[in-house]
Amino acid sequence: MSHPRSHLLVIGYVWPEPRSSAAGGHMMQILQAFLDQGWQITFASPAGDGEHMADLAALGIARQPIALNNESFDRFVATLAPDVVLFDRFLMEEQFGWRVEKHCPQALRVLETCDLQSLRDARQALLKQRLKDNPEGEDFSDLFQLDHPGLYRHMAAADISQREMAAIYRSDLSLMISDAESTLLTEHFRVPAALLHACPLMVDDTPRDWKPFEQRAHFLSIGNFRHAPNWDAVLWLKTVLWPRIRQRLPQAELHLYGAYTPPKATALNNPAQGFRIMNWAEDALQVMGDARVALAPLRFGAGIKGKLLDAMLCGTPSVTTAIGAEGMRGDLPWPGRVENDVAGLVEAAVTLYQQADTWQHAQAQAMPLLRQRYAYTAHAQALVQRVESLRQTLAEHRLANFTGAMLRHHHHKSTQYMAQWIEAKGKISS
Template sequence: MNAPATKVLVIGYVWPEPRSSAAGGHMMQILESFLTQGWDITFSSPATIGEHKADLTALGIAECAIELNNSSFDDFVRELAPDIVLFDRFMMEEQFGWRVEKHCPDALRVLETCDLQSLRDARQQRLKDHLKAHPHSEDFSALFAPALDDEFQLMADTDIAKREIAAIYRCDISLMISDVEAQLLTEQFKVPAALLHWCPLMLQPPTEPFVPFEDRAHFLSIGNFRHAPNWDAVLWMKNSLWPLIRQQLPGAQLHIYGSYTPPKATALHNPAQGFHVMNWAEDALQVMTAARICLAPLRFGAGIKGKLADAMLCGTPNITTPIGAEAMGDDQPWPGMIEHSAPALAAAAVALYQDRERWTQAQEDGRRLLARRYNAATHGPALVACLEHCRGNLAAHRRDNFTGSMLRHHAHKSTQYMSQWIEAKNRPL
């Protein structure tokens, strides 16, 4: 008799939208790795359904809406009896972790960190401080090359870092999309390496010929407008980079695509300046394939950048900053150019746009980087093997994580009582 399929419950911060964000794409890649094993997956979320939600039921994944601070989840999770529970970002572990532990104590608890929000927020604050002190600065070299210990100093006293890293300790395994962030956690925050698993974007390396240089035109930038680093990059392009590019390429056109376009973004649309805010792209890879250069001038952020992975998939060289390239590459040539200031980024963009030989080499550098670093055939099985190993050694794994056990003991009690108080307060009289 065949053993029953492994049951997986995913508790999503949002319903996955793979065409809107890298986080949504990464979640779908994780789910596909589980489906390949024949695992039985249920995806749940307390969030409202977004405009571009993936059709999970078409993949054979059950969907279930859940509520915050409501004991109905207890009955749901007890009846489901999952073998693995995946929390999508630390806020979901805070909300539901104690309920999972109470009703399914033997379930493996996995955290999809997406990126370190505490790192992203600390870098955003550092940028704000820099701009306040140097309002006319266009060179951000000092922000782009801090040592990991400097990042630790920025983060260590923040509430969000304490919450985020506590959730990592409380879980059995945390998935790290960035190996730089895994290094930060192990070396500076002293998180045991056994609690972390490197799980970058999992992609199928392209094998077909790319669209060549002469069949492409224009610059492209893409990203969810709700994501603060993307919006900051749009403003920097509008105010600094794009005018410099247009000075040297008067006919240049920039097409900016993004989901959930707010009025403040559409207000920047200016065809006379070649600055086009295009709203959401139905097919991001199609518009990326038509562009000659992808611009990603990110001044802060964390994790790894789905837009740059998409650019490599499409054979579109990119111009970015060290923040954009962080954890994306290795010691081999980057598929584009990395610069630290607005003038240098603009000069690089103009040079690469016009240099067919260099552009074609960057295109092939991207193909090779995808095969080396993001191959789904490598990372999918590695993820499954990690989870199965932890499940097979769960008692010892948890015994070795005394800090996590201690944090669960204290934090879950306080969270439980707060949740129960909110639920009681919300009951009709």
């Protein structure tokens, strides 16, 4: 007698685009982890179609458009009766969590944090203030630390932090892409460790044939131009870092790739200065594997960086900041250089580009890091096992999370009343 397959419902902020962002790639890795274990999957989203979205149907994943503040979702989720519901970022838990609670109270609720948006926003605000107070400053070391004295204070007072932490408490399990962010939650926000699960980006760590130093040329920077930390890095490169690198390496070029290139990015293109906006990369790993050095001078952000993981996969040494490397290497050496001021970033870029032995030493650090921290098989199996284990002990797990139960109760009531008010207002106006 065959047993019914477990059913996972994913409520996505957007339809996943694995070639446009690390977030899209991470979602596809999570989906594949459950597919590998024979799960049935339905992916639902209120978003419109994206230009580069994945073909979910080809993987056997059902695709379901949904609408915000619409009772049709109630009928859909009640009929589907999923065993597990995965919310893609806290905004989806806010919008749909209470409806899942109402119609599928026994479904395990998992939150894919992707990265902590509240952390990214706090760092962006602190950077803006620093640049306002000291526009000529070139050292940002203190801003890049999790224990920066103003960071928790700024986060704790922010509306977005309170909303994001509430969603984490309301969920039975939150997937954390960065161990640094797990530490921030448990040590500063006092989130119980039992509510968190480490789920970084996952890769096939099979050794690859990498191009040698002599067959590579130019610098590369890659990332979705819509993502604020990426755009800030592009501007910092354009105005400060690249002119100094180019002065020392007059034949080198910087190739910048990114999805959804806006006119403001295209306007920065200047071949005479070796600053080339290349738009969309059809194969990100190919262009990364052709470059000699990857540049990711991030001044704010959260999570772990897909561009830097791609650099490791391609054996391309990278130059980044503590923000870029945060949560990515543990105690292992970085396959490149991590610097927090202009002089250090420029010197690191020039040295790696010119010195073959230094470059080769950096490249050799990539594979041990990939194997120890990002191997797909180990993380995929651990994720599904954690979910299946929690399904067996869900009542006890929720009993230990009284704060989450309290928040779910009040969120359910307040959002239900709001939805009823919106619906009634619509009927009156029509």
